[in-house]
Amino acid sequence: MNEPADRPASRNRRWPVFFLLVPAAVSVFLHATKFLRSRECAQLSRKYQRLPVEKPIASTKARRALHYQIGYFLAYPAAASYAAADLVRRMDDIAPPLQLLAVQVDPGLHDLSFELTVGIAHAGPRSARRQFAAFLQRLGSVPGVFQAEPSPVPPARGESGLRVFVASGRAELQP
């Protein structure tokens, strides 16, 4: 007979329990989600780490790159000596009527730079400059030469009244 009278009191005692249980349930749910998600991440991470072993793209690319580098290394000395000798041969062909005094060639890994010293005999300063400009034009039209310019060093007077000019440039190097 006391039951209805006791109910509010027991309800009052129970609500803190519910109030702890509900947040705890939320916590359990969140932790479970975190556990599942981290397991998924670990699986994906393992799969991603296995990929380069199962399908080795990077190491194959590195080996192929090494193969092409070896090819370049092996062909380079002959290509550099050919390019240097051929450049001198061509400069010798285009130089007249100017006198080719010196050629300097510095083969690099991908192209070669050169410096030409030419002399112009029996010419006044204007005529000499005109002849040098025409030479630079011829030099620029040589196949493989992609840069030709006068050196910033001013023209000098050489032996027997020669006017000396210096031109520099770059040419292709194809092994």
Add this chain to the structure above:
Amino acid sequence: MKWWGLARFLLRALAALAVLAAFAVLDWHPVIKDLGLLRREKNDLERKIRIYDAMTAVFQFPDAKERSILAQSESLLFHSLPQVANDAAWLALARSDLLGREKGLAGAITLFSDRETAGCSRPGSGDWLKLQAAKIGEFLDPADPRRNYPWRGLFPSMPPLGGLLACRPLAIALEAPQPELLRFIHHVSWGETRLEIVRLHLEPGLPLSRAWLVCRGNYRVKESSAWRVKAGEDGDQEELLIDPDSPLLLQRIGPLLAPGIKKRELPPVGSPW
């Protein structure tokens, strides 16, 4: 009694709020933060796997033929470097190789191996060589592997070479008629020592043209070497460029792309370019 009830209700509400806040701050917030991080990590991994799968779809993996070509090219590199006992032996090899191949010009060739010997030119070589000796000595330095070695990137990835890798500069000076001189310059790299020209200086003349070349040669040395190429000494020097995204690296290497040394003669004098 009414006030007492209200106060109890407020106290309970406050306690409930405190418990909720404690859960939220101490547990839910860090977990939700971790969930966000894990979501981003998962998306990131999924994206990376998708990209890798897309790459494998266009990538040609090596077959037996390609594997044999790759092994062959590594062996070619290994055998392209002469093996000598020490630095002096390489110099002797370079000298005999060069003079043996150029018997006709042997008397006109002077070899320098360092700055000191560059000053002592061959007797009878004339004033020109004495004048040039200082310049030649000066240009032996840029060819020094300790200062500038462009192939450094090629060797660390290679298996042990069976000796130390060394590279030594060598200067050559000679006087000869121009066609002979050009043929010599062109053939200088054709020998066993595979000399690479670092600088060529040529002065055309009649009947004889004059030239000096500073070259460098790579070799394997059994003993310790003063010209040893050491790893990790790169400065701002020129290096062989490789594009890691080149489509060439996605394709199999065919037998036509096997490395080799192309030796072609210069066109005869006066021939069109």
